[in-house]
Amino acid sequence: xxxxxxxxxxxxxxxxxxxxxxxxxxxxxxxxxxxxxxxxxxxxxxxxxxxxxxxxxxxxxxxxxxxxxxxxxxxxxxxxxxxxxxxxxxxxxxxxxxxxxxxxxxxxxxxxxxxxxxxxxxxxxxxxxxxxxxxxxxxxxxxxxxxxxxxxxxxxxxxxxxxxxxxxxxxxxxxxxxxxxxxxxxxxxxxxxxxxxxxxxxxxxxxxxxxxxxxxxxxxxxxxxxxxxxxxxxxxxxxxxxxxxxxxxxxxxxxxxxxxxxxxxxxxxxxxxxxxxxxxxxxxxxxxxxxxxxxxxxxxxxxxxxxxxxxxxxxxxxxxxxxxxxxxxxxxxxxxxxxxxxxxxxxxxxxxxxxxxxxxxxxxxxxxxxxxxxxxxxxxxxxxxxxxxxxxxxxxxxxxxxxxxxxxxxxxxxxxxxxxxxxxxxxxxxxxxxxxxxxxxxxxx
Amino acid sequence: xxxxxxxxxxxxxxxxxxxxxxxxxxxxxxxxxxxxxxxxxxxxxxxxxxxxxxxxxxxxxxxxxxxxxxxxxxxxxxxxxxxxxxxxxxxxxxxxxxxxxxxxxxxxxxxxxxxxxxxxxxxxxxxxxxxxxxxxxxxxxxxxxxxxxxxxxxxxxxxxxxxxxxxxxxxxxxxxxxxxxxxxxxxxxxxxxxxxxxxxxxxxxxxxxxxxxxxxxxxxxxxxxxxxxxxxxxxxxxxxxxxxxxxxxxxxxxxxxxxxxxxxxxxxxxxxxxxxxxxxxxxxxxxxxxxxxxxxxxxxxxxxxxxxxxxxxxxxxxxxxxxxxxxxxxxxxxxxxxxxxxxxxxxxxxxxxxxxxxxxxxxxxxxxxxxxxxxxxxxxxxxxxxxxxxxxxxxxxxxxxxxxxxxxxxxxxxxxxxxxxxxxxxxxxxxxxxxxxxxxxxxxxxxxxxxxxxxxxxxxxxxxxxxxxxxxxxx
Numbered sequence: 036x037x038x039x040x041x042x043x044x045x046x047x048x049x050x051x052x053x054x055x056x057x058x059x060x061x062x063x064x065x066x067x068x069x070x071x072x073x074x075x076x077x078x079x080x081x082x083x084x085x086x087x088x089x090x091x092x093x094x095x096x097x098x099x100x101x102x103x104x105x106x107x108x109x110x111x112x113x114x115x116x117x118x119x120x121x122x123x124x125x126x127x128x129x130x131x132x133x134x135x136x137x138x139x140x141x142x143x144x145x146x147x148x149x150x151x152x153x154x155x156x157x158x159x160x161x162x163x164x165x166x167x168x169x170x171x172x173x174x175x176x177x178x179x180x181x182x183x184x185x186x187x188x189x190x191x192x193x194x195x196x197x198x199x200x201x202x203x204x205x206x207x208x209x210x211x212x213x214x215x216x217x218x219x220x221x222x223x224x225x226x227x228x229x230x231x232x233x234x235x236x237x238x239x240x241x242x243x244x245x246x247x248x249x250x251x252x253x254x255x256x257x258x259x260x261x262x263x264x265x266x267x268x269x270x271x272x273x274x275x276x277x278x279x280x281x282x283x284x285x286x287x288x289x290x291x292x293x294x295x296x297x298x299x300x301x302x303x304x305x306x307x308x309x310x311x312x313x314x315x316x317x318x319x320x321x322x323x324x325x326x327x328x329x330x331x332x333x334x335x336x337x338x339x340x341x342x343x344x345x346x347x348x349x350x351x352x353x354x355x356x357x358x359x360x361x362x363x364x365x366x367x368x369x370x371x372x373x374x375x376x377x378x379x380x381x382x383x384x385x386x387x388x389x390x391x392x393x394x395x396x397x398x399x400x401x402x403x404x405x406x407x408x409x410x411x412x413x414x415x416x417x418x419x420x421x422x423x424x425x426x427x428x429x430x431x432x433x434x435x436x437x438x439x440x441x442x443x444x445x446x447x448x449x450x451x452x453x454x455x456x457x458x459x460x461x462x463x464x465x466x467x468x469x470x471x472x473x474x475x476x477x478x479x480x
Numbered sequence: 481x482x483x484x485x486x487x488x489x490x491x492x493x494x495x496x497x498x499x500x501x502x503x504x505x506x507x508x509x510x511x512x513x514x515x516x517x518x519x520x521x522x523x524x525x526x527x528x529x530x531x532x533x534x535x536x537x538x539x540x541x542x543x544x545x546x547x548x549x550x551x552x553x554x555x556x557x558x559x560x561x562x563x564x565x566x567x568x569x570x571x572x573x574x575x576x577x578x579x580x581x582x583x584x585x586x587x588x589x590x591x592x593x594x595x596x597x598x599x600x601x602x603x604x605x606x607x608x609x610x611x612x613x614x615x616x617x618x619x620x621x622x623x624x625x626x627x628x629x630x631x632x633x634x635x636x637x638x639x640x641x642x643x644x645x646x647x648x649x650x651x652x653x654x655x656x657x658x659x660x661x662x663x664x665x666x667x668x669x670x671x672x673x674x675x676x677x678x679x680x681x682x683x684x685x686x687x688x689x690x691x692x693x694x695x696x697x698x699x700x701x702x703x704x705x706x707x708x709x710x711x712x713x714x715x716x717x718x719x720x721x722x723x724x725x726x727x728x729x730x731x732x733x734x735x736x737x738x739x740x741x742x743x744x745x746x747x748x749x750x751x752x753x754x755x756x757x758x759x760x761x762x763x764x765x766x767x768x769x770x771x772x773x774x775x776x777x778x779x780x781x782x783x784x785x786x787x788x789x790x791x792x793x794x795x796x797x798x799x800x801x802x803x804x805x806x807x808x809x810x811x812x813x814x815x816x817x818x819x820x821x822x823x824x825x826x827x828x829x830x831x832x833x834x835x836x837x838x839x840x841x842x843x844x845x846x847x848x849x850x851x852x853x854x855x856x857x858x859x860x861x862x863x864x865x866x867x868x869x870x871x872x873x874x875x876x877x878x879x880x881x882x883x884x885x886x887x888x889x890x891x892x893x894x895x896x897x898x899x900x901x902x903x904x905x906x907x908x909x910x911x912x913x914x915x916x917x918x919x920x921x922x923x924x925x926x927x928x929x930x931x932x933x934x935x936x937x938x939x940x941x942x943x944x945x946x947x948x949x950x951x952x953x954x955x
Contacts, residue, residue: 173613177841188670190843207854216830217853224846226853239858243865244944245937253926253945254861257919290799293849294857294950301854406561 088205088342093461096333096346096392097194097220100370102353103172104396106416106444108363109145110159110433114138117436121403125359125410135159139433144367147375148419156378156387157421158479160453161431164415164446168398172354172412175397180219182451182470193454193470194345195223201464202227202344207300208308211336212347213329220347228345229304234312234332238305258298311339319380322372326350330373334380337390344462353396357407374421381423388423391461391480393453401442415446418453420479424461430479452477482766482788489792490519496912497797500955501754502526502786503595505810508909523786527633527779529594536588539580541619542570548702577618582829582836583822585625589809590819600632600778601625602805603753605836608643608675609844610652612837620648620704621837636746636776637737640676641730645706647699653842655697659712663691670842672736681741682721689718693732737776743768746776754785756796757848763790798913800955801851804832807860807953814909815867816890817883824866831859852953864947868940887936890943896933899924902942910946919951 087093112118113129114137132140133149141149151157167185169175174185183189191199194210198221202209210221210228221228231237244250315335321327329348336343350370355362374392381387399416415434434444455466455474467473485494495515499506503526506514514522542550550570557563589598605628612621624646631639643649644667650656658664668691672682696713699706718727721735736742747767751759759767767781774780785791802810808828812819819825829835833856839845865871868885890909895901903923907915915923926945930938946952 171614173611188841188843190841190846217833217855219840222840222850224848224850226850226856228853229855231855237855237858239948240862240865243862243869243871244941246941249926249929250941250944250948253922254948256922257945257949290801290849290954291950294801294852294953297852297854297857298950301858304854305858 087344087463088209089337089344090340090342092344092389093463094337094344094346094386094390095457095461096348096390098392098394099218099347099349100353100366100394100396101176101349101351102355102396103175103398103400103412104353104366104416105355105359105363105410106396106399107402107410108359109142109367110135110139110161110417111142112139112433112436115436117402121436123404124408125404135429139429142363142367144364145371147371147378148421151375151378151421152427155427156423156425157419157427158425159417159419159429160448160477160479161417161429162415162434162444162447163395163418163431163450163453164398164444165449165451166446168414168440168443168446170398170412170414172397177219179395179397179450180222182454190219190222191224192218192220192222194220194347195227196469197345197458197462197464198227199223199225200468201462205344206304206342207297208304208341208343210345210347211333211341211343213332214347214349218347218349229301234308238309239302255302258295258302260292260295260299307339307341308336311336311341315339317380318383319376321376321380322369324369324373326369326373327376330377331380334377334384337381337386338384355400355409356405356411357409359404359409378421391420391422391425391457393421393457394419395450395453399444402436402439402444403442414440414443416444418450420453424480426479428479430477448477449474456480482763482770482784482790484787485519485789485792487519489789491515492908493797493913494519494792495522496908497792497955498522498526498786499595500810500912501791501800502782503599504589504806505813505912505955507814507816508905510813511912519787523783526596526786527783529596532593535591535593536584538622539577539584541577541581541622542617544703546570547619547704551702574616574618578612578621578837579822579826581618581622583825585836586805586808586819586825586829589805590812596782597629597632601629603750604628604632604639606753606839606844606847607749608649609839609842610648610837611839611841615648615651617648617651618837620651623704624648625837633779633782634777636771636778637733640671640733640737643675644671644694644729644733645697647704647706650697650699650706655694656699658691658695658697659709660692660695660714663688663695663714665691667691667694667697671733674842674844676733676736676742676745677739678741678745681739681745686720689720690732692716692718693720693727694729697729740768740772743771743776747771747781750778750781750785753847754782755791756799798911798951798954801848801953802955803845803847803851804829804834805836806955807832810955811864811867811947816886817867820867828859828863832856832863857953860953861948864952865944868944868947885940887939891934891939893933896939898932899927902927902934902939906939906943906946910943911951915951919949 107118108125108127111127111132113127113132119126127142131143133143133145134140135152148157165178165185169178169185178185180192181189182193198209207227207229212218212221212228212230213232214230215232217228217230229237239251239254241247241251241254312335315338317331317334321331326348333346333348350366352362352366378387381390395418396416398413400410400413405411431448434447439445451470452474455470456477456479458464458466458469459476460480492511492515496511499511499514514525517525553566554563557566592598605625608628610624612618615621627642627646631642653667653670654664655667665687669687672687672690673679692714696709697706698709715726717724720727720732721739723735725731727735744764748759748764751763751767767785770781770784790796808819820828833851834845870884891902891906895905903920923942923946926942927934
C-alpha cells in the first residue's frame, strides 16, 4: 500500500513518461530526457509533501459577481413595505418572487437555485459586508480579494495566502482562474495558480517556429532542471568565449532554480490540462454565456482529476446604475442556468459532495432606487454557498431596510467569517493564520 | 565596502550588465560603445545623458485650455444629469487617452538616449505608486510622470515635496478633501510608511499630527496646479517625531528626511531595484551614509553603486528577474525591432502584470519572483516567439504582424557558415553573459541538425529556443 508521497511520486513519473514520450518527439529517447526523469524524481521527492489535492479532496469554487450585485433584488424582502416604498419602479412584485419564507424570496429567474434550496444544498448568507464600507469598485474589490480591513492596503490575496501557508510544493495548478488575468485573490510574493480563458492558449506555442516539433523538443530540454550548473559572473575575466564558469550554484542561483521549477510546472500543468480537455466531455448542457463556458471548463477540469483546490470564475455586468430591471434579469437568468448546469454536471460526475461554490460581489446596492431606474453603489448584500455538503438555509438576518448606514444596508456577517469557514471547514486550513485574525465560523458546512 | 571595480576587470560583459541595470539593455554595438569608454566614462555617459524630450512630443490629452472650458461648463450646469452629460462629452476618450499615454511612455523608454533617466522614472513610479484607476485623469498622470522625471536624478527631499503637491497624488491619497475640521490621514500615513521611513519608525500620533500639516492641499481644477487653501489649513502647533512647531507640510517632510532611517529606507529601495533583493546590513548602511552625506543626491549615490565591485560581482550579475517593462524594452532593443502593435503591447503588459499608470495599489509592484507564475512565464516564451516570427495568432486571437527581424544585422552571412561563428555573437546579444557548457552543447546539437550556410528560419528558430528559457528571464 503506497503512502500518499509514494503515490504522488509514482503518478508524477507516469505522467511525465506519458507526456514526454507520447508527445511529438523522436522515437529514441535522447540522453537528456533520461537525466530529466532522474532529476525530476529527486525534485519531486524534495518538494512533495503530504497535502490534499483537488484530485480526491475538497474543492472550492469562488464566483465573483463583478460590479456590485443588487442583493435586494436577488434575495427579495417581499414581506417588507419599506422595500416597495424605496423602489417604486424597480422592486420585484411579490407575486413573482420565489418565496423562501414569509419575508424573503429569490428573484423570479432563480428557479433552479430555488429547487436547490428546497432539495437541501443551497445556503443563503444574509447581510455580508465589512466595517467602514468603501464604495469604490477598485478599492472594495481589493478589500474582498485581500481580506484586509478597509483602512489598510494589502496586496497579497486571501487565496494567495492560503496557497503560501498550506500548499507549499504543490502543482502550479493548485489554483485555476478562468479568465485572462490572475485575480488579486491569488496574488502572492510567491505566485501560485494559473489563469487562462481558453485552455488551448495555456501552452508553449511551438508553431511559431519553422520546425515546431524540434522547437517543442528543445524548449522542454532547455527548461529541464540542471544539477550543479555553474553561473556566469563577471569577476571571471572570461573575455568573449563561450565556456562554462565552473563551480557549484551559489545561493543566488536559487533564482534560476525557481525559474526552472516554474517552467517545468507550467509544462506539466499545460500538458495535463490539454489532455483533460481533449478527452473530457460534459454530459450536461451549459448556457452559451461567458459564465456558462467558464463553469463548463471548471467542470471538465474537476472531472479530469486536475489537482486544483481553488477555482475562480467571474461574471461581469452588475454595475446597474441605470435601467436595472432588464440587465439584472439577464444576469440572474445566466447565473441560474450556469450554476444549475454546473451542479447537474458535478452530480453526474459523482463530485458534487466534494465541491463548495461561494459567490461574492464587491458591494450590494443602495436601498433606494435612483432617478435612472437603477441603483447606486451600496454596502452589505447576501451571498450564496452551494454544494453537496452545504447545510441549507438562511444564515444571519436580513438587514433592516430602515436602520441604515448612510443610506446603505448595515452588515452583520463579516465576509471574512465566510472565508474562515471555507478555509477551516472545507479546505482544512488554519483560518486565523491565513486571514491574520480569528473570525467566527459559520455553520453552513 | 563599496570599493570601485578595478579597471582591469572592466570588460564587455561588465558594460552589458551596466546597460541592463542602469537602463534597458541594448544592441552589441551599443554595449561595445559603452565598453570602449572605460568604466568611469560609461557611468558618466549614463548619468549625464542629455535631455531628449524633444524627441517625444506628448500624446493629445485634455489640454489646459480645454480644462478651463470644462470647469466653466460644469460650474454652470443646472442639473446633475447635465453635469454627467458634460463630463461624458469631455472625457469621452478617457480610456483611449490613458492607453495613448502608456504607449507614449513605453515608446519613450524604447527609444530614449537617456535610459537611466527613464529607468529611474520607472523606479519612482513604482515607489510613489499612483493609479489612474482612482485618479481618472490621464493629464494628471502625465504631469506626475514629468515631475518624477524632472527630479529623478536629483535630491530626494525635493522629489518628496514635489510629490506632496502633485495633483495626481493629491487625488490618489485623498488630500483634496483633507481639512482642518476633518483631516484625512491617508497621505500622512503612506508618506511615512511607504515613501520614506517604513513601518515601525513613527507613531500613530505622528501620523495624526502630520495629517494636520497637510490639510488645505488642493488642486486648482482648471489649471491642474497646486494651491494651498489657507482657510482649510491647520497652522497650529504640532508635535512630530519629537519636535514641536507650527509645521507646514514641507517642514514635516524636512523632519522626515533628517531621520537616518529615511536614508536607510531609500538606500535599500534603490539597491533592491538596481542591484539585488537582499542587501546586507553593511551595504545598506554604506548607501545610507552616501545619501546622508550628499543631501540625498540620487545621481551621486548611483555613481558610487555603478562603479562598485559588488555591483559587478557573481552574486549580482544575471540574478535579477526582468520585470515586464524591462523584458519588453530590452528584448525589442536587442532584436532591433520596434515595439509590437499597440493592442498586442497593451494586452501583453497586462498579461505580464505591469500596467504603467495602474500599479495594483499604493504599494506598487512587488517585483522579483512575483513577476513569474506558470502563466506569465509561458506568456513570456510565447511573446518571444511572436516577436521573432511575426506570427499573429501566437498570442491568441487575431493580432497584427510584428516587424520583420533584421536578420542581416543580427546574423550576417559571415556568421552563418559554422556553429561557433553563429552561436557566439547570438549568445552575447541574447544573454549578455558567457553561457554554460551544458547550454552550449544543447544549442550545438540543434545547429548540427542544420546545414550551413544556416537559413533565416534556422537562425530564427535557434533564437526562439534561446529566448524560451529560464536564463532569458534574468538580467
